[in-house]
Amino acid sequence: MKNKLGQLKIQQMAFMLIAITIFFVIAGMFALTMSSANNKKDAESIREENAMTLVSKLANSPEFSCGDVFGGEKVTCIDSDKAMILAQKSIEYKTFWGVEHIEIKLINSDVEKLCSLQNYPDCNTINILNNETKGAPISNFVSLCRKESFEGESYDKCEVAKIMVVSKGI
Amino acid sequence: MKSKKAIQLPFAWIFASLVGAFILFLAIYISIRVINTGNMEMDLQTGTEIGILLNPLETSFQSSQKNSFSLPVETRIYAGCLEKGTFGLQTIQISQMSFKKWTDTNSRVSFENKYIFSRNYSEGKTFYLFSKPFEMPFKVADLFYLTSSKEKYCFIDAPENIKEELDSLGQENIATKNCSVNSINVCFSAGNDCDIGVDYVGKVVAKKYNRFYFEGDALMYAAIFSEKQIYDCQLKRLMQRTEQLSELYRDKSSLVSKEDCNSNLELAALAGLTGSFENQGELVSISRIAEEIKQNNDLADCRLW
Numbered sequence: 176m177k178n179k180l181g182q183l184k185i186q187q188m189a190f191m192l193i194a195i196t197i198f199f200v201i202a203g204m205f206a207l208t209m210s211s212a213n214n215k216k217d218a219e220s221i222r223e224e225n226a227m228t229l230v231s232k233l234a235n236s237p238e239f240s241c242g243d244v245f246g247g248e249k250v251t252c253i254d255s256d257k258a259m260i261l262a263q264k265s266i267e268y269k270t271f272w273g274v275e276h277i278e279i280k281l282i283n284s285d286v287e288k289l290c291s292l293q294n295y296p297d298c299n300t301i302n303i304l305n306n307e308t309k310g311a312p313i314s315n316f317v318s319l320c321r322k323e324s325f326e327g328e329s330y331d332k333c334e335v336a337k338i339m340v341v342s343k344g345i
Numbered sequence: 346m347k348s349k350k351a352i353q354l355p356f357a358w359i360f361a362s363l364v365g366a367f368i369l370f371l372a373i374y375i376s377i378r379v380i381n382t383g384n385m386e387m388d389l390q391t392g393t394e395i396g397i398l399l400n401p402l403e404t405s406f407q408s409s410q411k412n413s414f415s416l417p418v419e420t421r422i423y424a425g426c427l428e429k430g431t432f433g434l435q436t437i438q439i440s441q442m443s444f445k446k447w448t449d450t451n452s453r454v455s456f457e458n459k460y461i462f463s464r465n466y467s468e469g470k471t472f473y474l475f476s477k478p479f480e481m482p483f484k485v486a487d488l489f490y491l492t493s494s495k496e497k498y499c500f501i502d503a504p505e506n507i508k509e510e511l512d513s514l515g516q517e518n519i520a521t522k523n524c525s526v527n528s529i530n531v532c533f534s535a536g537n538d539c540d541i542g543v544d545y546v547g548k549v550v551a552k553k554y555n556r557f558y559f560e561g562d563a564l565m566y567a568a569i570f571s572e573k574q575i576y577d578c579q580l581k582r583l584m585q586r587t588e589q590l591s592e593l594y595r596d597k598s599s600l601v602s603k604e605d606c607n608s609n610l611e612l613a614a615l616a617g618l619t620g621s622f623e624n625q626g627e628l629v630s631i632s633r634i635a636e637e638i639k640q641n642n643d644l645a646d647c648r649l650w
Contacts (some may be wrong), residue, residue: 243648314470324606
């Protein structure tokens with residue numbers, strides 16, 4: 176009888192220990208899942224935070240900004256001529272801004288006409304960086320200014336455009 | 346019967362102890378791993394956030410701007426610089442105090458388009474960032490000066506323009522009068538209690554037996570707030586970007602000349618000089634040619650920037 180009682184105690188203890196192990200495993204898995212969800216949330220909030228300032232930062236960077244060329248310094252004004260040259264330098268600037276894709280689109284037409292040095296300025300889309308990307312673009316309206324000439328006199332021409340940027344995932 | 350009972354009890358204890366020890370070991374091991382991963386994640390996240398914090402300082406035309414941030418624990422920020430590639434790299438590594446030990450700093454975030462001037466590492470809970478545009482002769486980049494609240498600077502006998510700029514900036518760890526006892530004294534004239542000497546006319550900063558040559562106020566601040574190796578590396582990176590921008594403006598010049606917009610600037614020469622930049626001594630010749638280009642651009646029919 177006492178022998179049987181002993182065996183029962185061992186069985187009880189074994190079940191108890193297995194139950195404790197399973198409890199710890201489940202608790203650990205739950206903690207890991209929560210932590211991973213938090214990581215994703217943090218990464219997402221950083222990405223959003225970055226995206227908010229990225230477009231205006233890009234438009235005002237020396238490579239894009241109008242500077243003092245078109246009658247005083249303007250915020251979010253892009254020099255179209257500089258952007259055209261930049262489009263030819265996509266290899267040098269491939270990773271410079273930490274973004275996958277930069278495109279500037281005039282909003283004067285529904286039909287997309289990609290700019291090249293041959294057809295510029297008779298076009299409406301300047302593709303500056305075109306790395307393969309799956310992200311959604313962030314966009315902002317900008318003034319797109321360039322020099323034009325009429326009867327031997329050059330003048331400033333500014334139009335409304337949209338800059339679209341796809342940032343790198345974090 | 347008695348002897349059987351004696352065997353039964355120790356077996357239960359041995360069994361419980363073994364499994365208990367295993368569970369405890371597993372729990373401790375997992376906890377350590379989770380804490381380490383958490384620390385690393387925290388360091389990377391803080392590094393990225395600092396990078397993002399710099400963005401608003403880059404989007405304005407103001408001559409100088411400041412920002413500050415506080416972290417919940419004692420932190421060391423290592424702002425490093427690498428010369429590789431077309432533009433070089435700005436790296437940020439974070440190490441935080443955890444259980445009275447600094448966390449490992451193997452992980453870092455890097456940026457090609459940022460330039461931070463600081464000591465080898467800045468330590469504290471509150472950090473100050475102040476930015477100023479660097480022009481050669483067009484705007485090349487915004488330079489950032491990173492200091493911690495523990496580093497207090499006092500600018501003694503600074504020229505009026507520098508004094509005004511620093512006073513209007515209102516950064517808590519920079520003073521132009523009433524210097525505290527333990528502050529780092531930056532002297533613009535000869536004095537006894539100087540940690541850093543600035544020859545504003547001769548464009549030299551002397552610090553810890555090192556001489557930093559500068560052109561313009563942005564580089565002067567850079568020399569004051571940074572270590573020599575960081576200054577040299579960032580200067581090289583700035584010249585790399587100046588080279589690319591010179592080429593960009595040169596090509597723009599030929600593009601706009603089709604629209605009766607002419608500007609004859611020696612941008613190819615500037616690109617050549619900045620492209621072959623090796624040391625601070627070459628700054629004088631680069632600055633001279635940049636000044637000529639600036640004057641010609643200001644007078645040109647069609648300004649390029």
